[in-house]
Amino acid sequence: MPFVNVIRGQEIPDAPLNVRTPVVRIPLWLAVAWWCLRKLGRLAVVYVRYWWATLPATGLGWLYLEHGWLGVVVPIGGLALVLTGWAFASPASWLRFGWWPVKGRLRRWQYRRVWHPAMATARLTVSWDDHTILPVIKRVRCTAGADTVTVRMVRGQIPDDYAKVSERLAHTFGVREVKVAPGTRPDLVALTLTRGDPLAQLVPPLPVPAVPDFTRLAVGLREDGRPFTLRLLGSQLLLAGATDAGKGSGIWSLIAALSGGIASGVVQVWAFDPKGGMELSVGRPLFHRFACDDFPAMADMLEEAVKTMRERTGRLRGITRQHTPTADEPLILIVIDELANLTSYLTDRHLKDRIKAALSVLLSQGRAVGVHVLACLQDPRKEVLPFRNLFPTRIALRLSEDTEVDLVLNDGTRDRGALCDRIPKSLPGIAYVLLDGDPTPMRVRFSYWSDDDIAELAHTYGRLRVVDGGEVA
Numbered sequence: 001m002p003f004v005n006v007i008r009g010q011e012i013p014d015a016p017l018n019v020r021t022p023v024v025r026i027p028l029w030l031a032v033a034w035w036c037l038r039k040l041g042r043l044a045v046v047y048v049r050y051w052w053a054t055l056p057a058t059g060l061g062w063l064y065l066e067h068g069w070l071g072v073v074v075p076i077g078g079l080a081l082v083l084t085g086w087a088f089a090s091p092a093s094w095l096r097f098g099w100w101p102v103k104g105r106l107r108r109w110q111y112r113r114v115w116h117p118a119m120a121t122a123r124l125t126v127s128w129d130d131h132t133i134l135p136v137i138k139r140v141r142c143t144a145g146a147d148t149v150t151v152r153m154v155r156g157q158i159p160d161d162y163a164k165v166s167e168r169l170a171h172t173f174g175v176r177e178v179k180v181a182p183g184t185r186p187d188l189v190a191l192t193l194t195r196g197d198p199l200a201q202l203v204p205p206l207p208v209p210a211v212p213d214f215t216r217l218a219v220g221l222r223e224d225g226r227p228f229t230l231r232l233l234g235s236q237l238l239l240a241g242a243t244d245a246g247k248g249s250g251i252w253s254l255i256a257a258l259s260g261g262i263a264s265g266v267v268q269v270w271a272f273d274p275k276g277g278m279e280l281s282v283g284r285p286l287f288h289r290f291a292c293d294d295f296p297a298m299a300d301m302l303e304e305a306v307k308t309m310r311e312r313t314g315r316l317r318g319i320t321r322q323h324t325p326t327a328d329e330p331l332i333l334i335v336i337d338e339l340a341n342l343t344s345y346l347t348d349r350h351l352k353d354r355i356k357a358a359l360s361v362l363l364s365q366g367r368a369v370g371v372h373v374l375a376c377l378q379d380p381r382k383e384v385l386p387f388r389n390l391f392p393t394r395i396a397l398r399l400s401e402d403t404e405v406d407l408v409l410n411d412g413t414r415d416r417g418a419l420c421d422r423i424p425k426s427l428p429g430i431a432y433v434l435l436d437g438d439p440t441p442m443r444v445r446f447s448y449w450s451d452d453d454i455a456e457l458a459h460t461y462g463r464l465r466v467v468d469g470g471e472v473a
C-alpha cells in the first residue's frame with residue numbers, strides 16, 4: 001500500500017495521505033483559443049526575429065495587392081540594378097556592407113539547422129538535471145572564404161574544449177578547417193570556419209621594397225588574404241619543416257624583402273649553408289659572408305658576430321634600447337640553413353661547443369643591437385628544446401608528426417588549429433605562425449622564388465661575394 005498517493009485524479013482510500021490535485025474542467029473553445037494565441041505569439045516572434053526577410057516580403061505583398069505584378073517587379077529590378085552598380089563601383093564596400101552581412105544571416109540559419117547534432121556529437125552539450133544545455137550561436141560574420149561564428153559557451157566550458165574537437169567540427173560542418181579563439185567576453189568563443197583555400201595557388205615573388213621596413217617585411221600571403229609580414233627588429237626567427245616543406249622559400253622570401261637594404265648597405269646577410277651550399281649558393285652576391293662546408297670558418301664567423309654584437313652593446317648601453325640600422329652600422333642577419341648540422345651532427349666536440357656558445361649569446365643578446373638569426377631546422381626534436389625560447393618568432397612548415405607542432409610553436413597550438421602534420425606534400429611553403437602574441441595560429445604561404453628569380457635578385461641587389469670566410473669584393 002502506498003504511503004502517500006500522488007496519482008492525479010485518483011484517491012486511494014487506505015493511503016494515509018492523499019495529495020490529489022484538483023481536476024479543473026476547461027471548455028473546448030477556451031483550449032482552442034489558447035492554442036491559437038500561442039501559435040500567433042510564436043508567429044510574431046518569428047516575424048520579428050527574421051525581420052530582414054519578413055519586412056521586405058510584407059512590403060512586396062502590399063505592393064502586389066495595390067499595383068499587381070508590376071508593383072513587385074519594378075522595385076525588385078530597380079534594387080538589383082542599384083546593387084549591381086554598387087558591386088561594380090566599389091567591390092570592397094559592397095562586400096563589407098552589402099553581401100557579407102546577408103550571407104552571414106543565411107549562414108547563421110544553415111548552422112542553426114545542424115547545430116544540435118553537431119554539438120551533441122562533439123560532446124559540447126551539457127546534460128544537467130534532465131535538461132540538455134546547448135552552446136548558443138550569437139553571431140555569424142562572413143569574410144572571403146571564412147565564417148566567424150561567435151558562440152556563447154555553456155557555463156563551465158572553456159575555449160580549449162572547442163579547440164580539442166576542432167577537427168571533428170570541421171568535418172561536421174563540411175569545411176576545410178575550424179580555428180578556435182577566445183571571444184571578446186569570457187563566456188564567448190570564436191570559431192573561424194574556413195571553406196576555400198586562398199593558399200592553394202602558388203604565391204609569386206613579391207615586389208622588393210627599396211627601403212625595407214624591418215617591422216613589416218612582406219614574405220607571403222596569409223589565409224585571410226592579407227600579406228604575411230614578419231617583424232625582424234627585436235626578434236630572432238626559427239623556421240622548422242620536414243624535407244621539402246619549403247624552408248628555402250622562407251629563407252629567400254625574407255632575403256628578398258631585405259634586398260633593398262642589402263643594396264644600400266643597411267643590411268648584411270651572413271649565410272651558413274652547412275648542407276654543402278646547395279640551397280644558398282645561388283644568391284651568393286647578396287651575402288656579406290658565406291660559408292658552406294668549412295665548419296671552423298663558420299665557428300669563426302659566429303664568434304666575429306658575437307664580437308660585433310658586444311662592441312655595439314658597449315657603445316649603445318645607456319643611449320638606446322633598440323639599435324637603428326644604418327650603412328655604417330648595418331643590421332646583420334645570420335641565415336643558417338640547417339641548425340642541427342652545426343649543433344647536433346657535428347662530430348668535433350670542441351667546434352660544436354664553440355658554435356653552440358656563440359649561437360646562444362647571439363640569440364639571447366643580439367636582437368637589441370641589430371644582430372639577428374634566421375635558423376632552419378628539419379627535425380624539431382634535435383635542437384629545438386635548448387634554443388626554442390630564444391626565438392621569439394617561430395614558424396612551422398609541414399612537419400612529420402603532430403607532437404612536433406607544439407614543440408616548435410607553443411604547447412596547445414596544434415589543438416588551436418596549427419595542423420602542420422596535415423599540410424599536404426603538394427603544398428610546399430605553407431606554414432603556421434603565431435602572430436603578435438595572438439594565441440590562434442595563422443596559416444600562411446611563403447612566396448616562391450625560383451632559381452632564376454634568385455639569380456636575378458642577386459644580380460640586381462648583390463654587393464659582395466664572400467666564400468668560406470675569405471672576402472671577395
Ligand SMILES: Nc1ncnc2c1ncn2[C@@H]1O[C@H](COP(=O)(O)OP(=O)(O)OP(=O)(O)O)[C@@H](O)[C@H]1O
Nearest residue numbers: 202242243244245246247248249428429446447448
Ligand atoms: N612557397 C612555395 N611555393 C611553391 N613551391 C614551393 C615553395 N617553396 C618550395 N617549393 C617547392 O618545394 C620543393 C622543396 O622546397 P625547398 O627545397 O625549399 O624545401 P626544403 O624544406 O628547403 O627542403 P630540404 O629540407 O631538403 O632543404 C622545391 O621543389 C620547391 O620548388
